[in-house]
Amino acid sequence: MTPIANDAIIKALRAAAMDEHAAIIQYLRHAYMMGESELACEIEGVARDEMRHFWILSRWIVKLGGEPLTDRGFTDFGGATPPEWMERNVQAEDRAIAMYRELIGRANDPDLRADIAHVLADEERHRGQFVDFGVEAQAELAAATESTGAAPEAPIAVVDKEALDWGVQHEYAALLQYLMHSFLLHTQPNCEISDQLELQAINEMQHLGWLGEELAGHGIELPWTPHPVEVPSDAASMLESDIRLEQGTSAMYGQFLTQMTDPKLKGVVEDAHGQELYHESLFNRLLKRAPQKAAPEPGKTWTIGSLKQKETK
Ligand SMILES: [Fe+2]
Ligand SMILES: [Fe+2]
Ligand SMILES: [Fe+2]
Ligand SMILES: [Fe+2]
Known part of the structure; x- marks a missing residue:
């Protein structure tokens, strides 16, 4: 070509x-x-x-x-x-x-x-x-x-809507981030990290569904703009970024749970929150087994490009 x-x-x-x-x-x-x-x-x-x-x-x-x-x-x-x-x-x-x-x-x-x-x-x-x-x-x-x-759904409380809106934007970002990391790491010798990230991306899509169905059930349009997505260049940096994302999410969901009013909606956020804690522990386990980060050469910036050069078709 x-x-x-x-x-x-x-x-x-x-x-x-x-x-x-x-x-x-x-x-x-x-x-x-x-x-x-x-x-x-x-x-x-x-x-x-x-x-x-x-x-x-x-x-x-x-x-x-x-x-x-x-x-x-x-x-x-x-x-x-x-x-x-x-x-x-x-x-x-x-x-x-x-x-x-x-x-x-x-x-x-x-x-x-x-x-x-x-x-x-x-x-x-x-x-x-x-x-x-x-x-x-x-x-x-x-x-x-x-x-x-x-019967139409009861009106949603402002704090409950805020939690679901935030959650949808987060889950959308987590889905994209883990998918990106998964296919970028797919040709690495050990596919376990890539496979796990793909599985967890699917899990985040389920969370998006749980929260999204509740908003849509109340006749509310979902906020279809994801939170920012991080795409570092090596497996360890990706997992570190994924762990940070999970920690931030657990903290936010935990905070929302102290304020939310509707027991059904609270239950949905609680379920997602529990699985985010699992994701964090899983990514920590994977990080221990991830290849060591190469020390960057002076003045060298690690980008997606540096990863691509190592790939073969
Ligand atoms: Fe298609
Ligand atoms: Fe999630
Ligand atoms: Fe299609
Ligand atoms: Fe998660």
Whole structure:
């Protein structure tokens, strides 16, 4: 592959990664707003596929010498009802299908082409799923209009809303941070740290769901802006940053728990808080086994780039 073609592929993969990130958020938002239902679970399943795609693309960006990113592409926040949301999801899949069909023709590397073909097949399946979900959502909407409807949720206290808002922004950041660290460390000789970070990223996505469903259940839009994400260059620095994140979160959740009023919402934050303490202890254990940080040469700045140079395809 010529350097120019390589640059063009990296650029296209970065745009695709931003769109995968957008798809994760668009679908999770819909699932949370639909509350606990079979359909919401299926939509969350599609969001998990998009998370896998984000991971695959980000790995390739790093392998080819590019900078991975946590920026989000166009996210469709429009539509007022589940059938309208599903229509917008069909459109998102159509955009992805068109993009991957174009990208597959530009990729010279057979392994990259195979990975893009795998992602493209998922998007084609998702499109069909969202068409079916739209029909189901339409039927559910019609049935709900005929029934008397469920009792609306009691208003949420300001302090409870503040805790959930903060939690959503934190969990979103933790999910991104652990995913980034996971794929950056994936080619290191010992994959345990990478695998654990990926597992805990999925756990943070569950927390996002617990908190997000409560906000959405009260008719409140989630704050879809993550807290800042740290991406240091080596395993030990990443784990140190992850430990700091967990410590800060435990302290914040602990503080919110002394002020929150609704027992159900408190229970949700308590559950997340307990798991954050586990994450902190797990990351501390992993840090003890992580490769020692290399002493930086005078004047040398450690960046993602320094890690990339050590990678092989
Ligand atoms: Fe995707
Ligand atoms: Fe998709
Ligand atoms: Fe969490
Ligand atoms: Fe955590």
